[in-house]
Amino acid sequence: xxxxxxxxxxxxxxxxxxxxxxxxxxxxxxxxxxxxxxxxxxxxxxxxxxxxxxxxxxxxxxxxxxxxxxxxxxxxxxxxxxxxxxxxxxxxxxxxxxxxxxxxxxxxxxxxxxxxxxxxxxxxxxxxxxxxxxxxxxxxxxxxxxxxxxxxxxxxxxxxxxxxxxxxxxxxxxxxxxxxxxxxxxxxxxxxxxxxxxxxxxxxxxxxxxxxxxxxxxxxxxxxxxx
Ligand SMILES: C[S@@+](CC[C@H](N)C(=O)[O-])C[C@H]1O[C@@H](n2cnc3c(N)ncnc32)[C@H](O)[C@@H]1O
Numbered sequence: 001x002x003x004x005x006x007x008x009x010x011x012x013x014x015x016x017x018x019x020x021x022x023x024x025x026x027x028x029x030x031x032x033x034x035x036x037x038x039x040x041x042x043x044x045x046x047x048x049x050x051x052x053x054x055x056x057x058x059x060x061x062x063x064x065x066x067x068x069x070x071x072x073x074x075x076x077x078x079x080x081x082x083x084x085x086x087x088x089x090x091x092x093x094x095x096x097x098x099x100x101x102x103x104x105x106x107x108x109x110x111x112x113x114x115x116x117x118x119x120x121x122x123x124x125x126x127x128x129x130x131x132x133x134x135x136x137x138x139x140x141x142x143x144x145x146x147x148x149x150x151x152x153x154x155x156x157x158x159x160x161x162x163x164x165x166x167x168x169x170x171x172x173x174x175x176x177x178x179x180x181x182x183x184x185x186x187x188x189x190x191x192x193x194x195x196x197x198x199x200x201x202x203x204x205x206x207x208x209x210x211x212x213x214x215x216x217x218x219x220x221x222x223x224x225x226x227x
Pocket of ligand 1: 109
């Protein structure tokens with residue numbers, strides 16, 4: 001058995017009870033080192049932990065697949081939610097196992113940002129650039145999202161499409177520099193953040209940063225006035 005679990009955006013309080021229980025029942029818990037820190041308090045003393053990084057993930061996932069095929073209960077922990085900016089990692093796990101695996105959703109950085117920034121999902125589009133391959137279709141989509149009057153929650157790509165690159169791309173594509181923008185780092189701890197106009201977004205940020213680009217023309221409020 002192998003379960004892929006969204007472990008939340010870093011703060012252990014955002015790990016779901018379902019995720020916590022599966023980690024506690026697992027013989028093997030695997031994942032990127034920073035994400036394993038969230039799982040660690042729930043890993044049983046006799047269980048095996050397999051940490052990995054970008055360079056050795058293929059070899060480490062092959063170990064997990066072997067243990068899974070030997071009948072061990074395996075869990076792979078993901079940052080945030082699997083379903084936002086997690087599918088390339090999921091595909092690598094399924095390639096190692098040779099079949100589809102179970103996915104357990106978690107709380108995404110996008111959800112925390114929506115809450116911090118008080119935007120509703122209905123009027124907001126999530127776009128990640130944190131992926132291998134061609135960014136152009138996603139860049140074009142971001143332009144359309146803003147032209148349609150929606151907010152955008154954007155994960156940049158370290159280090160070639162960071163917040164300042166996103167802003168420069170949008171300005172060059174004709175998006176007005178007046179769009180309000182927030183860049184959040186280490187969201188759940190709110191250690192650092194920046195806000196200003198799109199045209200002013202020129203600073204440098206860490207790879208744990210996420211942007212909220214607000215619509216210039218918000219949809220009319222859906223809340224009825226109290227009379
Ligand atoms: C590969 S993506 C995975 C996103 C994840 N699946 C999710 O739902 O949040 C990793 C990126 O998400 C963003 N991210 C995740 N957690 C974050 C946090 N606590 N604060 C700020 N950004 C975060 C950062 O841009 C980070 O580089």
